[in-house]
Amino acid sequence: MSDLTSSEKRKLERLFGMGSGYVLDFSNRTFAEFIEESVRRDIYDARYEHGSGSKANRLRGFWSLESNPIVGKLIGDLIEYGKDLNAFKNDGSLPDECLKIVARLRQANPVADIDALSATVDERDFETVANHIRDIIEKNEPEAGLDRLHTFIIKFVRTLCAEHGITVARDKPLHSRFGEYVKRLRDSGQLESEMTARILKSAISVLEAFNDVRNNQSLAHDNPILNYDESLLIFNHVASSVRFIQTLEDRRKRAMPNPEPVMTNDDIPF
Structure with missing residues (x-):
């Protein structure tokens, strides 16, 4: 499981607009396709079911179950996607702060030796x-x-x-x-x-x-x-x-x- 802190989660939720249950502009289908392409995971697998089962809650479930490198890769890809949409134009320094979170998560190597x-x-x-x-x-x-x-x-x-x-x-x-x-x-x-x-x-x-x-x-x-x-x-x-x-x-x-x-x-x- 990842070791995202409460503060880091709050920043990511603000950036991705997760308060309403959504994640950026994804539909259920495009959300599943994006995550499959990014990290080869089925976000609608039962193990990611969290709370109401909304896209935002499934992403929270993903954060709680997957390793730092996997979570870091998906977050990084989501940030790049949001940048392409120009979704963060009013978020000031928040995208850069979240990229620092990505860098920290990716430092954890999936192969110990x-x-x-x-x-x-x-x-x-x-x-x-x-x-x-x-x-x-x-x-x-x-x-x-x-x-x-x-x-x-x-x-x-x-x-x-x-x-x-x-x-x-x-x-x-x-x-x-x-x-x-x-x-x-x-x-x-x-x-x-x-x-x-x-x-x-x-x-x-x-x-x-x-x-x-x-x-x-x-x-x-x-x-x-x-x-x-x-x-x-x-x-x-x-x-x-x-x-x-x-x-x-x-x-x-x-x-x-x-x-x-x-x-x-x-x-x-x-």
């Missing part, structure tokens, strides 16, 4: 994919980035295998590569609990399912793409897994003995 999805080696392609993924999440469009997320995780797992001296054929599926990596972690005693090992083993089957999503439900091909909520779940699951693995790898590297320093002429004391 998005920072983990960054290139782990200095490689242009890897960095490009990682940057593209973060741009997509900032726009709150995870369904548009599933193919890029799949490419990212392939590159990430390939790098892990290389660091552990695991040689895998280029055409080996993603889940099989990750399975080799998990086996190496277990065999080398890097995992302290059986539960952690089981969680990572379950991730192998998750990545196998991701292959199907990438091929049949993403923009990698001419597909009907997966819905927003399931796409967001995939992003959060993958990002949290990557975050854990990065932490595990950092711990492993810190535990490795430091190589003996190589003496140069400048190191010889005279």
